[in-house]
Amino acid sequence: xxxxxxxxxxxxxxxxxxxxxxxxxxxxxxxxxxxxxxxxxxxxxxxxxxxxxxxxxxxxxxxxxxxxxxxxxxxxxxxxxxxxxxxxxxxxxxxxxxxxxxxxxxxxxxxxxxxxxxxxxxxxxxxxxxxxxxxxxxxxxxxxxxxxxxxxxxxxxxxxxxxxxxxxxxxxxxxxxxxxxxxxxxxxxxxxxxxxxxxxxxxxxxxxxxxxxxxxxxxxxxxxxxxxxxxxxxxxxxxxxxxxxxxxxxxxxxxxxxxxxxxxxxxxxxxxxxxxxxxxxxxxxxxxxxxxxxxxxxxxxxxx
Numbered sequence: 087x088x089x090x091x092x093x094x095x096x097x098x099x100x101x102x103x104x105x106x107x108x109x110x111x112x113x114x115x116x117x118x119x120x121x122x123x124x125x126x127x128x129x130x131x132x133x134x135x136x137x138x139x140x141x142x143x144x145x146x147x148x149x150x151x152x153x154x155x156x157x158x159x160x161x162x163x164x165x166x167x168x169x170x171x172x173x174x175x176x177x178x179x180x181x182x183x184x185x186x187x188x189x190x191x192x193x194x195x196x197x198x199x200x201x202x203x204x205x206x207x208x209x210x211x212x213x214x215x216x217x218x219x220x221x222x223x224x225x226x227x228x229x230x231x232x233x234x235x236x237x238x239x240x241x242x243x244x245x246x247x248x249x250x251x252x253x254x255x256x257x258x259x260x261x262x263x264x265x266x267x268x269x270x271x272x273x274x275x276x277x278x279x280x281x282x283x284x285x286x287x288x289x290x291x292x293x294x295x296x297x298x299x300x301x302x303x304x305x306x307x308x309x310x311x312x313x314x315x316x317x318x319x320x321x322x323x324x325x326x327x328x329x330x331x332x333x334x335x336x337x338x339x340x341x342x343x344x345x346x347x348x349x350x351x352x353x354x355x356x357x358x359x360x361x362x363x364x365x366x367x368x369x370x371x372x373x374x375x376x377x378x379x380x381x382x383x384x385x386x387x388x389x390x
Contacts (some may be wrong), residue, residue, distance in 0.1 A: 087114060087149060087150055088111045088113055088147075088150075089112050089113060089115075089116065089148070089149060089238070089239050090110070090111070090112040090135060090146070090147070091112075091147045091150075092108060092109055092111070092131070092142055092145075093109050093134070093145045093146070093179070094107050094108070094109055094144040095108045095109070095131065095134060095145075095146060095333055096108070096141060096142050096143045096144060097134065097141050097142050097294075098142055099376070099389035102345070103294050104292070104294050105131060105134075105294045105331040106129045106191060106294040106295045107295075108131065108144070108294070108295070109144075110127050110196075110273050110289060110296065110299070112270065112272060113270075114268070115265070115268045117271045118185070118271065118273070118285060118286070118289070119273050119274075119275070119281040119284075119285035119287070119288040119289070120272060120273065120274045120277070120291065121275070121289070121290050122290055122291035123292065124272075125293075126293065126294070126297065127291050127293070128291055129169065129243060129274075131291070131293075132166065132241055132243055132272075132274065134298060135148070135166075135241065136164060136166045136281075137154070137157050137160065137161060140154065148160040148164050148239055149163045149239065150273070151163060159290055162190060162235065162237070162332055163238055163239055163357075164237050164241065165232035165233055165237035165239070165240045165241070166234065166241045166243065167228050167231075167241065167242045167243060168243055169224065169243040169247065171221065171224050172228070173216045173224055173228070174215075174216060175215070175216055175217035176216075178212065178213050178215055178216070179203070179214060179216065179227055179230075180199065180203075180212040180213060182216055183195075183202070183227075183231065183234050184196075184199065184228060185228055186231050186234045186243060187199070187234050187235065189217070189235075190234075190235040192234075192235060193273065195234065197202050199230075199234065202230045202234065203230065203390045205256070205259075205260040206226045206229060206230055206256060206260060207252075207253075207256055208223070208226055208227065208230060210378055211223055221248065222248075222249045222250055225245070225249050226253060226256075226257075227240075229242075229257060233264075237269075238269055238270060239270045240261070240270065240271050240272070241272045242261070242271065242272065242274070243274050244274060245273070245275070246277060247275075247276070254280075258283075262284070265284075271284075273285060278376070278377045278381055279377075279378070281302070281377055282302060282377040282378075285302055286301060287299070287300065288300070288301075288302050288315065288384075288388045290381065290384055292384075292385060298380075298384050299383055302377060305380045306375055306376065306377060306379075308380055308383070309379045309380050312346075312347050312348075312350075312372060312373065312374055313332060313344050313346060313347065313372070313373040313375075314344070314345045314370065314371075314373075315342065315343070315344050315371040315372075315373055316343045316344075316369075317341060317346065317365055317368050317369035317370070318341040318342075318343070318366065318368070319341075319361060319366040319367065319368035320364075320365065320367055321364055321365035321366060322365070323343050323365070324360070325357055327343075327345060329348045330344075330345040330347070331343060332344045332345065332346050336365075344373075353372070389390065
């Protein structure tokens, strides 16, 4: 059974087509990435999955439960960490989590609440009013709220946006543990290194359509080229190497160039040309393609 089954979903807001006939199947136990630029339709799709918005056409089910016709069962199977900081300012952290437990009919849930707070480093904030928390702490509570009913499917919408390194490490350790325990995780993020580290499969959205869907490793293989990053101490990059240029350093007079190479033999050829032109290199790095390169490549290709 699929954890999330999306069939032919379309959604428009006036003349704006947010989603165009999107179909997607996410398997139980997957760590799945949903990526795309701003306005690609990611949040709209998550809202439809969560039952917060209704599609114009198509169907969505969570563990076989339709999100419209079987919304109570579907909602119990799902935990969503929203992108926006939404909280009730009148309760403490523990009261907020107990109240959320009550929504799902869980009257004696303190042991799990304690475990969540411990894993998200919220224990010493348990009796602090929500409005007194920092932005990072409020983000931790949002994660706790999504997990308080032990949902088998968890959707993280930009969970680490604007938070500190400590929270990122704490969060990923806990989420990684839940995934090992067979929870299905769906992640949207602009931090593509997070998606590359954690996601087994990735779908890329652009203008409401899926433009790429594959395993993370297979997507990275699509852009197999390596990159040579050069910092020049003396001289200018020879004109003969300009066709290989991917980027030039954005800092004025930085003399940092990124060149495309197809095989390792190209490195010696490049260095030979630099020597012949009396160009001195102060630093050299070899960079392999990553998910960010794939993302830029696919989005650029689709925009042309």
